[in-house]
Amino acid sequence: QLPSVREPLFAAYSAGQVPEVKRALADSALYKVVQCAPAIRVSLAEEFGLPMGTLTPGKMAAALRHLKFDRIYDTNFGADVTIMEEGTELIGRVMSGERLPMFTSCCPAWVKHAETAAPELLDHLSSCKSPMQMVGALVKTYGAKQNGVDPAKIYSVAVMPCTCKEFECSREEMEVDGLREVDVVITTRELAQLIKDAGIDFVNLPDEPFDSPLGIYSGAGSIFGVTGGVMEAAIRTGYELVTHETIPNLQLDFVRGEEGLRTATAQLGDLELRVAVVAGLKYVSEILKQVKEGTSPYHFIEVMGCPEGCVSGGGQPKLLLETLRKKAYQARKSSVYRHDSHQQVRKSHENPAIIKLYKDFLGEPLGHVSHHLLHTTFHSREKMSPNQALGVKED
Ligand code: SF4
Numbered sequence: 001q002l003p004s005v006r007e008p009l010f011a012a013y014s015a016g017q018v019p020e021v022k023r024a025l026a027d028s029a030l031y032k033v034v035q036c037a038p039a040i041r042v043s044l045a046e047e048f049g050l051p052m053g054t055l056t057p058g059k060m061a062a063a064l065r066h067l068k069f070d071r072i073y074d075t076n077f078g079a080d081v082t083i084m085e086e087g088t089e090l091i092g093r094v095m096s097g098e099r100l101p102m103f104t105s106c107c108p109a110w111v112k113h114a115e116t117a118a119p120e121l122l123d124h125l126s127s128c129k130s131p132m133q134m135v136g137a138l139v140k141t142y143g144a145k146q147n148g149v150d151p152a153k154i155y156s157v158a159v160m161p162c163t164c165k166e167f168e169c170s171r172e173e174m175e176v177d178g179l180r181e182v183d184v185v186i187t188t189r190e191l192a193q194l195i196k197d198a199g200i201d202f203v204n205l206p207d208e209p210f211d212s213p214l215g216i217y218s219g220a221g222s223i224f225g226v227t228g229g230v231m232e233a234a235i236r237t238g239y240e241l242v243t244h245e246t247i248p249n250l251q252l253d254f255v256r257g258e259e260g261l262r263t264a265t266a267q268l269g270d271l272e273l274r275v276a277v278v279a280g281l282k283y284v285s286e287i288l289k290q291v292k293e294g295t296s297p298y299h300f301i302e303v304m305g306c307p308e309g310c311v312s313g314g315g316q317p318k319l320l321l322e323t324l325r326k327k328a329y330q331a332r333k334s335s336v337y338r339h340d341s342h343q344q345v346r347k348s349h350e351n352p353a354i355i356k357l358y359k360d361f362l363g364e365p366l367g368h369v370s371h372h373l374l375h376t377t378f379h380s381r382e383k384m385s386p387n388q389a390l391g392v393k394e395d
Helices: 018-025 042-049 057-066 076-097 108-117 117-124 131-147 165-169 190-199 221-227 229-243 283-292 322-342 354-363 368-374
Strands: 031-036 071-074 153-159 184-187 261-267 272-277 300-304
Touching: 018 153, 018 190, 031 057, 031 076, 031 131, 042 057, 057 071, 057 229, 071 076, 076 131, 076 221, 076 229, 076 354, 076 368, 108 117, 108 165, 108 283, 117 283, 131 153, 131 165, 131 354, 131 368, 153 165, 153 190, 165 184, 184 190, 190 322, 221 229, 221 322, 229 261, 229 272, 229 300, 261 283, 261 368, 272 283, 283 300, 354 368
Parallel strands: 031 071, 031 153, 153 184, 272 300
Antiparallel strands: 261 272
16 A cells, blocks of 8 residues: 655645636636646546545546536547657658657657757657647647537646646647647646635545547557656557557567666567667767767657656656655556556557547548648757747847
8 A cells, every 4th residue: 555645745836827727717708628648647646645646537537527627638639649640750750761760759848958959850859749739739620620619719728747838838839720729737736726726525526537539548648657658659559550460468568667768679570660768858968969970779769858757747746755756656657557458448549539530630640630730840949048948038
């Protein structure tokens, strides 16, 4: 039995975006949509005194409905879309030999680091937006159509384990047809505050489902919450796309682990895919040096800014004691993997909501609708002042 987390062990919180979201929730003219990152459902319960890593997707969906959101969608769905787009992009680059290695682009801390420290390598990043921004773009297009709502009336909230996601959602490029894709980002701690302020008895809430279609996800989507998860999800789909055979084992231990840099070779039929997983930006310098010198042996590199991936993000319940912090990260990680293993569908390309999205709306991965909504560009921040690099306007 893991220890429960009690209030005095937490760092002090600021109100952050809580007042802004409360104002929007009280505005009946707005159609309020929310998405939650994979790592929230394994940590939110800690804020309510439940054991570390308690898995509560159903209680989280129920609490969001009690808060009066009109649609409870999920970043995990966006993670499945990311695999469709990024996996196709990777296979194309491996076949052509162009712009290799390819880096993941879903962690805004890593993207900003690359824009600052290695602008000459930006075309090595996948052009995919993060799962959060993909869901944001789909909420105001595909989702708006499904729900019969004017996209301009949609207020899109993202609950993230991350303190960099607010910066990401404010990037100029993150706009769809003149509208912000995500209007506001709140952290796990801020969601807990909203639930507490509304007097919701989180611990005793009966489970409720997410809304369809943008709330339906596979096990592959849920493992984006841990380091190595994007890689594992991509290999599950990549294997089947390349070989046209069922992957023999879904648990890819060779990309799981604790080390800040892990490397492996995945056999996809005749293709030897050389991969690296980086957790923590201090481990990325050597990798960047190799790419700059043209000596990198890898095809695909996942980079996450936080030591265990998003389960250890800066917006998660914050433990003051390092020993407890480590326990919490381990418990949240195990919970993410347990959640994956309990899913009926564990590969992104087999998620029926994803199949329908491509059939009815996107057409095909990397098609022109996908390019318009789900892909982006990056730009050098090398010569910017610290404020400009963070997108803060200077007088
Ligand atoms: Fe944010 Fe950390 Fe996750 Fe990167 S790894 S997206 S910085 S929480």
